Amino acid sequence: MSNPITRSAPIHAPMKHFPVENGELVIGGMPISRLAARVGQTPFYAYDRSLLKRRVAELQAALPTPVKLHYAMKANPMPALVCQMASLVDGIDVASGGELKVALDAGADPREISFAGPGKQTGELRQAIAAGILVNVESFREVAELAKISRETGCPARVAVRVNPDFELKSSGMKMGGGPKQFGVDAEQVPELLAELNRAGLAFEGFHLFAGSQNLKPEAIVEAQCKSFELALRLARSAPSSIRFLNLGGGFGIPYFAGEQHLDLAPIGANLASIVERAARDLPEAELVIELGRYLVGEAGIYVTRIIDRKVSRGHTFLVTDGGLHHHLSASGNFGQVIRKNYPIAIGNRMTTEKKETVSVVGPLCTPLDLLADRMELAAAEPGDLVVVFQSGAYGFTASPMAFLGHPDCLEVMV
Ligand SMILES: *Cc1c(COP(=O)(O)O)cnc(C)c1O
16 A cells, blocks of 8 residues: 655745734834834835845854855835945945946945946946946956056056856856857957956056855855856956955845745855965955845835735735836836746734635736736735735845836835
8 A cells, every 4th residue: 555645845044033913013113014004005116124124134143254245236225225235234235337326326335336237338337437336347348348458547547357257156037148149258269368467557446246046055156156266366367467356246036935935054164164264375465255136125015916806716815006017027027037936925814714725816907927826825814914025135126127007107216
């Protein structure tokens, strides 16, 4: 006789960072229904300052002190949030002239701002040089442009080289290095680019390596950081001057989907400590940097939308909300996901309701893609209740097609 095979369905990692009081989710010390009243409308995103601070403190405790922490602000460029982050981290990484403006407005020290991204425009490079920030060059064209602008303006450019490594970050949600890529300069072309930089008289400061993002496997991150360091050591032999800046990338992920777990920082911290020791010997002038986006801000944010309608179609219950894909493309599964999976979701004003039901949560758009939860077990809910999408502090508001279908705008608040 064989045993029946029982396979329990994977569940979402618990979202314990927001407390629950009187059956309501509490964010920034305020129950969700009161926060909705304070905001004055739904839908909205809310970001919790205390969680941003806590996350940075946890990282600082887990990583060796000499490693500097940068915030990659494309994850969430809301000005008030960038202001908060600028006061917590050691530097800001920007990826456009527009982001550079926000970082400078937020009070970030220009010496600790770096600028990466393919296709930097002449105007953006001019802004970067005038601001005195570090430019991670990604092509031979950028070297020539920077040299020209420096000559014309009499302002020296500060330059690092973004390297497209000859390896990739394994088991990553998004690979951004290894193989043919539009990012950075292929490792094998770097010696030639460094010679070009030197001929152009540009001040070289170091290397930037970024292998990939959204990784939940510490061993994969450790391997990428080791390989990045080795590659930087090799490339340093062709450098015109000593390495003063070495950005080893990031890629730290957060659990979005059922079955995923919070990242264990301990092995990453231990590995970085050994890299710090080696750097003290082999690259003594180098400041080591890691750059994180979603890991810093993703868990501190929620998206809140109100239930407008409750419909039963051929036995299946749909909760129709006033927000959806147009505000939160990634929660709908349409921001680079191969297979659509549910984000962690709850009915924020019914956190302790015993009665549960399996429903789909859909937005108001006239497309079946506008789906926030596909057959999820949630507290039994009615029109007027508040649907909360967790893990929404990164790649939400600005990564969504707001204008699609002409619905009212979404707001963002810090609490
Ligand atoms: C997008 C990006 C990041 C941030 O990625 P996360 O997954 O949000 O941590 C960091 N560095 C570079 C170069 C990026 O392009």
